[in-house]
Amino acid sequence: MKTNSIEDEIKNFPIQEYSFFKSKDVVFSDEVRDLCEKNTCGLYGTSWACPPAVGTTEECRKKCSQYMDVFMFTTATKMKNSYDVQGWLDARKEHEKLTDQVGRVFRENYENLLILSTEGCSVCKSCTYPKDPCRFPDRMYPATEAYGILVMKQAQVCNIKYNNGQNTVTYFSMIFFNRS
Numbered sequence: 343m344k345t346n347s348i349e350d351e352i353k354n355f356p357i358q359e360y361s362f363f364k365s366k367d368v369v370f371s372d373e374v375r376d377l378c379e380k381n382t383c384g385l386y387g388t389s390w391a392c393p394p395a396v397g398t399t400e401e402c403r404k405k406c407s408q409y410m411d412v413f414m415f416t417t418a419t420k421m422k423n424s425y426d427v428q429g430w431l432d433a434r435k436e437h438e439k440l441t442d443q444v445g446r447v448f449r450e451n452y453e454n455l456l457i458l459s460t461e462g463c464s465v466c467k468s469c470t471y472p473k474d475p476c477r478f479p480d481r482m483y484p485a486t487e488a489y490g491i492l493v494m495k496q497a498q499v500c501n502i503k504y505n506n507g508q509n510t511v512t513y514f515s516m517i518f519f520n521r522s
């Protein structure tokens with residue numbers, strides 16, 4: 343049973359909370375993806391990790407449905423205050439680094455994963471999108487929102503805290519995999 347060995351391998355990682363669940367229980371919402379299309383975050387069409395490059399809502403759901411299992415985890419980082427922009431950026435960088443580490447553990451155990459993480463992609467200083475293919479497809483994690491996943495509700499379903507308290511930023515990543 344590989345789940346136990348994964349739990350052993352990640353036990354010293356700075357993960358706040360995690361959950362294993364079935365991909366049939368992923369909470370999709372057209373409204374989440376609509377916000378992407380309205381470019382509320384300013385990242386629409388700026389990288390291979392965001393719409394429209396990730397595919398249509400239907401294509402994203404179809405990709406997720408090709409997996410049976412999901413691992414979701416969070417990091418929670420204290421900010422100096424609610425205006426601590428640098429703290430927020432640093433927390434995201436650390437979360438993405440951890441997503442790389444957790445992804446490596448899953449890749450050692452399972453083939454052909456789908457990894458989703460936080461807003462857009464910040465791996466390269468300048469993205470190749472749309473002219474050339476992604477330079478690092480294994481490190482390019484589309485945002486959960488780009489796939490139309492309602493993280494707030496998903497957290498409830500997984501019994502994971504969406505918010506870890508005042509002046510704390512909580513980030514989520516999801517790894518889709520098949521056990522066999």
Ligand code: SF4
Binds near residue numbers: 467469471475
């Ligand atoms: S890894 Fe680089 S090329 Fe690929 S989506 Fe991210 S920024 Fe763009």
